[in-house]
Amino acid sequence: MAVITMREALNQALREEMLRDQNVFLMGEEVAEYQGAYKVTKGLLEALGPKRVIDTPITELGFAGLGVGAAMVGLRPIIEFMTFNFSILATDQIINSAAKMLYMSGGQFKIPIVFRGPGGSAFQVSSQHSQAMESWFAYFPGLKVVMPSTPADAKGLLKTSIRDDDPVIFIEQERMYGNKGDVPEDPEFTIPLGLADVKREGTDATIVARSLMVPVALKAAEQLEKQGISCEVIDPRTIRPLDIDTIVESVKKTNRVVVAEESHPFCGVAAEISMEIMERAFDYLDAPVKRVSGVDVPMPYAKNLEALAIPDVDQLVAAVREVSYI
Amino acid sequence: MQCAHFCGCRAPVLHVLTNVAYNQRPKTQQQTVSSALVHTALKRQESNRRPVRKQMSKQTAPSEMSTGPGEKSRTGVIDQNPLKAVSQQLKTVKQEQKHRVDDVDEKTLIELYRQMLLVRRFEEKAAEAYSMGKIGGFCHLYIGQEAVAIGAISAIRTDDYVLTSYREHGHAIAKGISPDAVMAELFGKSGGCSHGKGGSMHMFDRNLNFLGGHAIVGGQIPLATGVAFASKYKGTDQVTLCFFGEAAVNQGAFHESLNMAQLWKLPCIYICENNQYGMGTSLDRAMSFQNIAEKACAYEIASEFVDGMDVLAVREATAQAVERARKDHLPTLLEVRTYRFMGHSMSDPGSYRTRAEIEKHQERDPVKLFFSTLKEKGIIDDAALAEVEKSVREEVEHALRFAEESPSPGPEELYTDVYSNPIVPGNRAPNK
Amino acid sequence: MATQVIMPKLSPTMEEGQLSRWLKKEGDKVSMGEPLAEIDTDKATMEMQALGNGVLRKILIKEGESAPLGQLIAIIAEPDEDISALEQGSAAQAPVPSNKSTEAKPEPAAAAAISSPSPVPAAGEVNGSSDSQARQSANAEPRGGAAGNGSQSGTADATSSGRLIVSPLAARMAAEAGVDLRSLSGTGPGGRIVKRDIEAALSQTKTAGAATPMQVPQHHLRAVESSSSPQTAGPSTYHDEPASEIRRTIARRLVTSLGPIPHFFLTTEIEMDRAAEMRRGINELDPDLRISINDIVIKVAAAALIAHPQVNSSFQDKSVRYYERADIGVAVAIEDGLITPVVRSADGKSLSEIAREVRELAERARHRKLRPEEYTGATFSISNLGMFGIDEFTAVINPPEGAILAVGSMSLRPVVRDGEIVVRQMMRVTMSCDHRVIDGATGAKFLQTLKKILENPLYLVV
Known part of the structure; x- marks a missing residue:
């Protein structure tokens, strides 16, 4: 175990998996010579060479589709979006090609690809650079969606995602790259x-x-512990497939649940989790499921407004007290 | 030898083969098509002086475009005097084909003819089955364009890759998928080449490196670029053919792909099947600058304008591009001018073009042209034709029977093939 | 070879087509791919192309007529070909798609029945007409006003509409415990009945049988005050307060106890000097232990119950259940009611364990933090009103238990010992017994044992 940042943990995962499998290559904007817009790919060009670590033009639809095509014939691409905001340009290839190829080819073409990059709210970059995209991708069967919250999870989940035979959307939180935590050094972790x-x-x-x-x-x-309320905190880590059983088991024990997310509430992942809880644990609920989401507006620039747009500790505390009828 | 467009680009110039259809090109280019240059010279000034009628919508088209009593051409590709133009083109095609026939062995020639006829008869049968309600959804027929897929695919190896759009029955058959499996796929049966899950627009065959029909216009172009990238990455000499219609050229995916392909020197051959209509919108209503081959200049990609009604022209152009791709890992753009005789799909009202226009193009029917060439050269006679016709019809009838008899996919198939590695949530065992 | 021209499928959703115009007439030569007719589909007017070569020999539907998908509409054949068989066939032909579409349509009569207005009563109307007026008045009440009155009026609202608002968990708990939700008042938002309301109701049920006069209700006190006030002429002034749900539960449960259970009562007086001495001694050893007299009573009662299993029993309709452990319910007064947390296996626990457990349970009971399993399933209960200065009283059995011990205050009283009047710490206990399982002598022997040990607590260690 070593205490490292999430950025370093992701870098370790990329390096280890690329050393492990020659068919893995990394492609995206500024991943090579610039050393990564967020430094996640720092040092990989030197370590693995320009054939494996490839700077692209700013052409998200193009290189996302290129990755899917390469995956059709046996390579295992890692496609980095400088931020997931730009993946919107590539959604045709992610959704219409990557997610559906296996199915519409009757099982003939699997797509082992990882689309990764920072997502969610960033710091004061306004509406087009600060948004959560996971509900878009999680909607589609054929995609897997992963969102780590600790450096160890980031490393372990990215390594699994690269080894997985299906397209994985791997969303790293831009504000969390500097978060530190214990991370196992075992390359098989x-x-x-x-x-x-x-x-x-x-x-x-x-x-x-x-x-x-x-x-x-x-x-x-x-x-809340100080106020006499004992909370269980569950991180699904993978949005799709969703480990709803672990959530439902917890709800059966506590009878009350708050689903927190920084994304917009409408048609969001919390809405889906709430629905699944209702379907599977209705008789165990003592209060309606409570959502705490980002506000339903584009992200503002002003610092004070931005802070208001993202859920904070006080909102979560209030929500838990509300479902506890306190 | 460099690009002769005077556009300043350094795109390599291919040998000219094929542009017998130059009469179809805008007049400004016709004047400059003089030699064996693929990139027919285009002077920007001339381009700017293109006749005003090219810009006009059909409502404002002047009467000079009239192609017959009470009818108006809306495509802009038929000359003012279509009869004259077509007969001239016909003559040229025949001359060119006769010339090219000498370079191809007889067996191959007959096989090419047989394949074209097979696709023609297959599509006619598919239309019939569709009208009887046996085929669902959309059904985009390839009738009129057979020379393109068959000519191009005859120029590659079986381990080379093919990706195409949703009008792909002909490509699938040309790449070697049996008409049985293609028809069964149209019928949504488990014997189909995608096991009934893809349908008319999504034919695949992994063993034959047929990487699919793709149904978002232009969507297959980045995919093909990626397949070519993989060949280069893995160090194989396989090449990739990527077919798409001219309407896809307006998509960003086309330009993004060509840029990457030349930037990274990828062995991909982009074959634009210019049938002059994006669904019901003619080229001149959709594209500001219509010489698609010349768009390659923007990326310094080699390109060529090819007559899509001449199967040997397409074959020869493709063969040259394949050689560049295989040896030098270089991409090529081919603009293959062709025409679809049927509607965009089976539910096409046909209101956007005239019957006369279709008939003019049918005079250059690629199947008939090729037959008459072969006959003139004494390679095939009426008796041999009848034999080919008979065997092709039998093959199509067999496909129909196979499709009808093939079982529907089992209901359990609904849930298979969503994930290659399906994960049971909550399972602590490491994923595969 | 003749070509049968059928109404073609020209769009994915087309089921029938109208022939808007024939582009060829009978006798015209037609070739493959040539337009034959214009068809109006659900999407557009489209050209139908010939799928065969020959002469248009026969037109079978007129312009303006419709035909279902697959119906024969024309015949193309060689000029001299015999098509009579095909023509005849067309009359009898019932194409599959057309059948299908006919079947899909409902019979006219059935369709009429379905579409005819058949007033389905609105959900509220099923209650019948008798309460329709009340409902109307309830409906007339502006909702905003109802919401403003808080949870009480929320309940009233819920009751008047005949609909209970209850959390899913509370509904399940109530069903499992046999609690009638209609007797409860919800404390959640809008009067929603939630988990804690069920828990409160259940605890009320348990202790309702264990001790009767707990706290004098506030409005009674006021009544006493008002009666002593100068205004004494005429009937007393009064005010009505709705009985709280917990009060209603207590009432209902008491009736079900005293009614069906034949109670009898045994009282004895116990000299507590040695027990009090022992308590003092223990607490001097370790002030943190804080043993109470009640803790000693619990411990001793448990020991006596093990010695007299007939008392540690329950009447079960067709059988009598004898418990092997002494699980003692201890009545604890809480705001607006009482609850009986259970000290499990009190016979096997030390005094200090019992003391600590009772303190902890009582504390959580007052904060409504007990889990259901902590206040249900006692085998015997003890209710102590000594701290209120009550000398002796009788308690109501908490079914299905067989008995309850009512403990009065401990006080110095003159008693005769060896012919002399002496002062002793005396305490009276009254046991209420369910006569169906406990007879007089059985109960008396139990009290003898209890008395013997309390008067000589050393028995606890021998």
Whole structure:
């Protein structure tokens, strides 16, 4: 174990997996000579050479599709979006090609590809550079969607994603790259996809949180503990496939649940989780499932407005108290 | 030898083969097509002086475009005097084909003819089956364009890759998928080449390196670029043919792909099947500058304008491009001018073009042209034709029977092939 | 070879087509791909192309007529070919797609029945007409006003509409415990009945049988005050307060106890000097232990119950159940009611364990933090009103338990010992017994044992 940043953990995962499998290559804007717009790919060009680490023109649709084509014939591309905001340009290839190729070819063409990059809210970059995209991708069967919240999860899940035979959308939270944590150094350390992690155990209320909201939920749980409310914090880690069983087990124990997310609420992942809880644990609910989401507006630039747009500890504390009828 | 467009680009110039259809090109280019240059010279000034009628919508088209009593041409590709133009073209095609026939062995020639006829008869049968309700959804027929897929695919190896659009029955058959499997796919049966999950627009065969029909216009172009990238990455000499219609050229995916292909020197051959209509919108209503081959200049990619009604022209142009791709890992753009005789799909009202226009093009029917050439050269006679015709019809009838008898996919198939590695959520065991 | 021209499928959704115009007439030569007719589909007017070569020999539907998909509409054949068989066939032909579309349409009569207005009562109307007026008045009440009155009026609203608002968990808990939700008042938003309301109701049920006069309701006190006030002429002034749900539950449960259970009562007086001495001694050893007299009573009662299993029993309709452990329910007063947390296996626990457990349970009971399994399933209960200065009282059995011990205050009283009047710490206990399982002598022997140990607590260690 070593304490490193999420950025370094991701870098380790990329380096280890590219050394492990010659068919893995990394492609994206500024991944090579610039050393990564967020330094996640730092040093990889030197270590693996320009054949494996490839700078692209700013042409997201093009290189996303190129990756899918390469995956059709046996390569395992890692396509980096400088931020997931730009993946919107590439959604035709991600959704119409990557997600559907296996199915519409009757099982003949699997697409082992990872689309990764930072997503979610960033710091004061306004509407087009600060948004959560996971509900878009999680909507489509054929894609897997992963969102780590700790350096260890980031490393273990990225390694598994690269080894997976299906297209994986791997969304790193831009604000969390500098977060530090213990990370195993074993090159065979991986974390299965589709497995939620109980980040804190509790008895009175469940908070389901992912990505940026996990540390927020843990802080809220600390405060609530002092108020006599014991919170369980569950991080699904993989949005699709979703480990709903772990969430439902927790809800059966606590009878109350708050789903936290920084994304917009409408048609969001929290809406889906809430629905699944309703379908599977209705008789165990003592209060309606409560969502705490980012506000339903484009992200503003002004610092004070931006802070208001993203859920904070106080909102989570209030939500847990509300479902606890306190 | 460098590009002769006087556009200043350094795109290599291919040998000219084929542009017998130059009469179809805008007049400004016709004047300059003089030699064996693929990139027919285009002077920018001349381009700017193109006749005003090219810009006009059909409502404002002047009467000079009239192609017959009460009818107006809306395509802009038929000359003012279409009869004259077509007969001239016919003559040229025949001359060119006769010339080219000498370079190809008889067996290959007959096989090319047989394949074209097979696709023609297959599509006619598909139309019939569609009208009887046996084929669902969309059904885009290839009738009129047979020379393109068959000519091009005859120039590659079986381990080379082919990707194409949703009008792909002909390409699938040309790449070697049996008409049985193609028809069964149209019928949505488990014996189909995509096991009934893809349908008319999504034919695949992994063993034959047929990488699919793709149904988002232009969507296959980045994919093909990636397949070519993989060949280069893995160090094989396989090449990739990427077919698309001229309407796809307006998509960003086309330009993004050509840029990357030349930037990274990828062995991909982009074959634009210019049938002059994007669904119901003619080229001149959709594209500001219509010489697609010349768009390659923007990326310094070699390109060529090819007569899509001449199967040997397409074959020869493709063969040259394949050689560049295989030896030097270089891309090529071929603009193959062709024409579809049927509607865009089976539900096409046909209101956007005249019957006369279709008939003019049918005079240059690629199947008939090739037959008459072969006959003139004494390679095939009426008796041999009848034999080919008979065997092709039998093959198509067999495909129809196979499709009808093939079982529908089992209901369990609904849930298979969504993921290659399906994960049971909550499972602590490491994923595969 | 003749070509049968059928109404073609010209769009994915087309089921029938109208022939808008024939482009060829009978006798015209036609070739493959040539337009034959214009067809109006659900999408557009489209040209139908010939799929064969020959002469248009016969037109079978007129312009303006419609035909289902697949119906024969014309015949193309060689000029001299015999097409009579095909023509005849067309009359009898019932193409499959057309059949299908006919079947899909409902019979005219059935369709009429479905579309005829058949007033389905609105959900609320199924209650019948008798309460329709009440409902109307309830409906007339502006909703905003109802919402403003908080949870109480929320409940009233829920009741008047005949709909209970209850959390899914509370509904399930109530169903499992046999609690009638209609008797409850929800404390959640809008009067929603939530988990804690069920828990409160269940605890009320348990202790309702264990001790009767717990706290004098506030409005009774006020009544007493008002009666002593100068205004004494005429009937007393009064005010009505709705019985709280917990009060209603207590009432209902008491009736089900005293009614069906034949109670009898046994009282004895116990000299507590040695027990009090022991308590003092223990607490001097370790002040943190804080043993109470009640803790000693619990411990001793548990020991006596093990010695007298007939008392540690329950009547079960067709059988009598004898418990092997002494699980003692201890009545604890809480705001607006009482609850009986259970000290499990009190016979096997030390005094300090019992003391600590009772303190902890009582504390959580007052904060409504008990889990259901912590206040249900006692085998015997003890209710102590000594701290209120009550000398002796009788308690109501908490079914299905067989008995409950009512403990009065401990006080110095003159008693006769060896012919002399002496002062002793005396305490009266009354046991209420369910006569169906406990007879007089059985109960009396139990009290003898209880008395013997309390008066000589050393028995606990021998």
